[in-house]
Amino acid sequence: MSFLGFRRPDNSIGIRNYLGVISCSVCANELALRIAGNLNGAVAFTHNQGCCQLNEDLKIVSRTLVSLAYNPNLFGVIFVSLGCENIDVDNIVYLAKQSGKPVALISIWAEGGLTLSVSQGVFIGQKMISEASRIKRVEASIADLMIGLKCGASDSTSGLISNPSIGIVSDRIIERGGTTVFGEVSEFIYAENLISKRGETEEVCEDIRNLIIRTKDRINKNDSNYNKDQKALLNHDIGLTTIEERALGFISKCGNQKIKKVYRYGERITEKGLNLIDFPGREPEALTALAAAGCQLILLTTGIGDPHGFPFVPVLKITSNEKTAYRLEDCIDLNISYVTEGLYDLTQSSNLIYNEIINVVNGRMTKSEINRYHSFMGILTNGLVV
């Protein structure tokens, strides 16, 4: 099976062709929104980091911003900054340019204020978009795809139907030479006995175990009650009884392939096959990690309904809860609840998802792209703001 995509200078294939207006720090978010808002074909990426943070966090933010610029769905990038932020903006621009894409920088201080920055950004952006629009789609294969796997607002149907269905899809993408990516480490801590055996080598298994230990430490350092009430993880009303049950439902979305490599937050994926990134469950940070990884598309399974999208990566929303499919029709792309109407046949539901992937990579817009539910994204840092 092939599809038509946009070839980038590094030979990656985009399924969308946007100009990304990427904010370097919290202080330039307004500028990013105003430039992108004036341009048909541009999208803004905003976040709350990039200044008044410690070195380790600034490194995470820098590598995330550079990785985002490499995302194949972007034709080119305009970075925007205030001009005084701690983060090394020039280095970010330099590294992003290594992608071979057009990359520009607009700084409020350098341009002489907001008004001039907006007009200069729109002026440059207009030229870039005009260039972008001349690119013709070329034939590409499943092997060119990198697909993010994510669940949000899960219920007990997620673990029964939608997660195992995208697990089958993930296996199929990988069998055809493609790549899939998952994370949300806090969600699978309680299935660690299973997931930590899934590394392709003993070294990768060790990396998975260490990732779980680091995540537990991070949680313990911040909230000693997390273990007791676990409200962040478990909603008893929807039928999930224990955290083990939830974690087992979670890992079914990773299919049966071996994990090739474990990555830090904000890193780009280098290996074909199934990959694991250190990112949390919350959408603004999780979806950013998947976009930075290089995913052209994200599959998001939801039980009770999750509206989140990402500015330049389509997020295909799948539910196996029939009520949610109808109640949140404007958020949900695909209803696979009918699997429970007939025979329980996940081949059927996974085929439906696979076919919808082909539609979306060929240009069909997802609900969150149409709704533009993506104005406020995030980057995960260790947290101390000074």
Add this chain to the structure above:
Amino acid sequence: MVKAIVMNEKDNVATALCELSEGSRPVIIGFKSKQGIVVRSNIPFGHKFALCKLPENTHIIKYGEVIGVSTSFIEAGEYVHVHNVASLRSGSFRQ
């Protein structure tokens, strides 16, 4: 038709795929060997019931894996949730 699903042949609980009322006999899909169980109370959509008698301190199995342990005797067809199941992991986070 009222339905419930069993995810793995080792499982000793089924999950309701619709609201099940007391006394109903849901059709089991997935691993189908456990047909004919009569549910002993109303089971909400997405919640679980026992496929056999489960003495106190029995491992509750779903997806073929342990999801917790029974904290009291559970009759076949009885509602299985936080009132009669405890996590084996919630106390061991630091280990």
